Amino acid sequence: MLDKITVEVIRHAAIFTAEEMGIVLRNTAFSPNIRDRLDYSCAVLAPSGELVAQAEHIPVHLGSMPVGVRNMVEALERNGVSLGPGDVAVSNDPYITGTHLNDVMVLKPVYVDGVLVAYVANKAHHVDVGGLIPGGIGAGVRSLREEGLVIPPVKIVENGRLREDIVRLIESNVRTPRYLRGDLMAQLAALNTGEKRVQELARRYGVETLLEAWEEILSYTERYTRTILRSLAKERTGVYTAEDYVELESGELAKIRVRLEISPERIVADFTGTARQVEEPLNAVYGVTVAATTYAIKAVIDPDMPMNSGFYRVVEIRAPRGTLVNPVPPAPVGGGNVETSQRIADVVLRALAEAFPGRVPAASCGTMSNLLLGGKGWAFYETIGCGSGGRPCCDGVDGVHTNMTNTLNTPIEVAEAEYPLLFRAYELRPDSGGPGRNRGGLGIVRAVTVLEDDVTVTVYAERHQLRPWGLEGGGAGAPFRSYVIRAGGEKVELPPKATLRLGRGDTVYVETPGGGGYGDPCERPRELVERDIEDGKVSPEAARHGYCYEG
Incomplete structure (x- = not known):
C-alpha cells in the first residue's frame, strides 16, 4: 500500500506534466490555430491506455483520448507493429483516434529500464488536411475521404529517428504544408517533454511505485465518484430521458435521444432511439460521444473532482452502431466532432436537469x-x-x-x-x-x-x-x-x-x-x-x- 502523500505528489506531477506538454506545444507551433487559439490537448496514460492525467485543454479531445490510445495500440498490434523505446505513432483516422480528421494524434510509449510505465499523447487540430474544402469541414461532403487525408496508425518516429517519408507524404496532401510540418514537430517536442518528466518520476520513486500509483489514482477517482453518486442518488435514483436535434443541410432534423439510468453505483447513458447515421458530416464517432457524455455528467455531479479513467469506470455509454452517435465508416464525421458533440452534451444535460434540478x-x-x-x-x-x-x-x-x-x-x-x-x-x-x-x-x-x-x-x-x-x-x-x-x-x-x-x-x-x-x-x-x-x-x-x- 502506497502512502497517500506519495500518490498525491505523483498525481499532481502527472497533471503538471500534461500542462507542461501543452506549453511546449503552444510555444513551438507554427499555425495560429494551435499557437494562438490553443486548439490542442495533452495527456498522460497508464500502460493499460487508461487516462491518469490531463491538462485543462479541449473536452472533446480529452474525453476521447483513452478510446484513441487503445484503438491505436490495437490497430498497430493487428499489423504486427509494436511501439518500443524511441517510437512515436501518428494517426488522424477518426474511427480510431476518436474525433475527426483535422485532429492529428501522436502517441509515445514511455519506457524505464525496459519496462513500459506510461504513454504520453496529444491531439492538435491542423487547419487543413486536404479534402474537397479548405479546412475539411463543410457542406456537400459525403464521405470521410472527401474530408481529407486519412492517416492510418503508423510510426512517424522509429527508434528515435524521424521518418521523413511519412512527413513528406502527409505534407504533399495538404494546402498548408509549412504549418503542417511545424505543428507536427511541435507535437513531437511536447511528447519528448512528457516522456522526460514521466521518466524522472519513475527514477525518483521507482518503477513499481509509479505503476502502483497510477492504479491507486484511478481507483480513488472510481471510489470518489461512487461516493458522490450515493449521496446524490438517494432521492434521484431512476431513469431520465431527453431528446434534442441536429439540423441537416436539407433543413430536416435528426434526433438524438438519451436514456440516463442513475443508481448509487453507476450511470448508464443509452442512446438507443437516436437517428441513423447520415450522408453528411454530422456523424459523431464513438469517442466524441464518450467525451460529450462524460463531460456533461461530470460537470453536474461534481465539476471539481479529479478527471481520469477512474470516472469512466462508473459511467457506461451505449451507442448503437450505425447511428449519429456511433457511425460506421466511411461516413463523414468532421461536423460531428464540433457540432453533434455540442448537441450530445445538451441532451445529456437536459436529462440531468430532470434528475438534479437546481444543478444544471x-x-x-x-x-x-x-x-x-x-x-x-x-x-x-x-x-x-x-x-x-x-x-x-x-x-x-x-x-x-x-x-x-x-x-x-x-x-x-x-x-x-x-x-x-x-x-x-x-x-x-x-x-x-x-x-x-x-x-x-x-x-x-x-x-x-x-x-x-x-x-x-x-x-x-x-x-x-x-x-x-x-x-x-x-x-x-x-x-x-x-x-x-x-x-x-x-x-x-x-x-x-x-x-x-x-x-x-x-x-x-x-x-x-x-x-x-x-x-x-x-x-x-x-x-x-x-x-x-x-x-x-x-x-x-x-x-x-x-x-x-x-x-
Whole structure:
C-alpha cells in the first residue's frame, strides 16, 4: 500500500506534466490555430491506455483520448507493429483516434529500464488536411475521404529517428504544408517533454511505485465518484430521458435521444432511439460521444473532482452502431466532432436537469459556429464564442466558448498579419441572451472581409431552427445567423451550413446564438434589467417584451 502523500505528489506531477506538454506545444507551433487559439490537448496514460492525467485543454479531445490510445495500440498490434523505446505513432483516422480528421494524434510509449510505465499523447487540430474544402469541414461532403487525408496508425518516429517519408507524404496532401510540418514537430517536442518528466518520476520513486500509483489514482477517482453518486442518488435514483436535434443541410432534423439510468453505483447513458447515421458530416464517432457524455455528467455531479479513467469506470455509454452517435465508416464525421458533440452534451444535460434540478444551467449556444476561409496556399479556421446558459445562481456568461470547446479566439492582429483578411466587427450581440430571472449570455457578432479573389468560405453551425432552450420558465436564446455582404452591396443570407466563393471586398458576418434563460423573466430584479439596458446588452423594447419591464 502506497502512502497517500506519495500518490498525491505523483498525481499532481502527472497533471503538471500534461500542462507542461501543452506549453511546449503552444510555444513551438507554427499555425495560429494551435499557437494562438490553443486548439490542442495533452495527456498522460497508464500502460493499460487508461487516462491518469490531463491538462485543462479541449473536452472533446480529452474525453476521447483513452478510446484513441487503445484503438491505436490495437490497430498497430493487428499489423504486427509494436511501439518500443524511441517510437512515436501518428494517426488522424477518426474511427480510431476518436474525433475527426483535422485532429492529428501522436502517441509515445514511455519506457524505464525496459519496462513500459506510461504513454504520453496529444491531439492538435491542423487547419487543413486536404479534402474537397479548405479546412475539411463543410457542406456537400459525403464521405470521410472527401474530408481529407486519412492517416492510418503508423510510426512517424522509429527508434528515435524521424521518418521523413511519412512527413513528406502527409505534407504533399495538404494546402498548408509549412504549418503542417511545424505543428507536427511541435507535437513531437511536447511528447519528448512528457516522456522526460514521466521518466524522472519513475527514477525518483521507482518503477513499481509509479505503476502502483497510477492504479491507486484511478481507483480513488472510481471510489470518489461512487461516493458522490450515493449521496446524490438517494432521492434521484431512476431513469431520465431527453431528446434534442441536429439540423441537416436539407433543413430536416435528426434526433438524438438519451436514456440516463442513475443508481448509487453507476450511470448508464443509452442512446438507443437516436437517428441513423447520415450522408453528411454530422456523424459523431464513438469517442466524441464518450467525451460529450462524460463531460456533461461530470460537470453536474461534481465539476471539481479529479478527471481520469477512474470516472469512466462508473459511467457506461451505449451507442448503437450505425447511428449519429456511433457511425460506421466511411461516413463523414468532421461536423460531428464540433457540432453533434455540442448537441450530445445538451441532451445529456437536459436529462440531468430532470434528475438534479437546481444543478444544471439552461442550454448554452449549442454550436461552435465554425468559420473556415481558404485561398491559394492558405487556410484559416476558427470557432467563434457565444453565450452560455443562464445558471441557477446567476446570469450566463457573454461571448465565451462553451461545453465541448475550450479554445481562445484568434487575435485579430495575428489573423490579419497571417492571412489576406480584414476584420470589420467583433462585438457582443445585443438581445441574443434568452430572458430569465438569470439572463442567458450574449452571443458574438464577427465579420471579416477577404482581400483577394477566389476565396472559399464555409460556415458550419447549428441552432438555426431550434434555439438554445431555457429552464424553469426561462426563454430561448437567439438563433444562429450568418450572411455575406458582397463588395457591390448585395446581401446574401446563408443557411447554417454553407460553402461558397467570395471575391475581393466581400464580407461574411457570423452572429452566434445566446444562451437560454433560467427562471421566470418577470422575476428578474428591475435594477439588473436597467443595467443591461444601460450597457447595451438588452434593448428597451426587448426588456418590455421579455422581462415585464415598464420603465
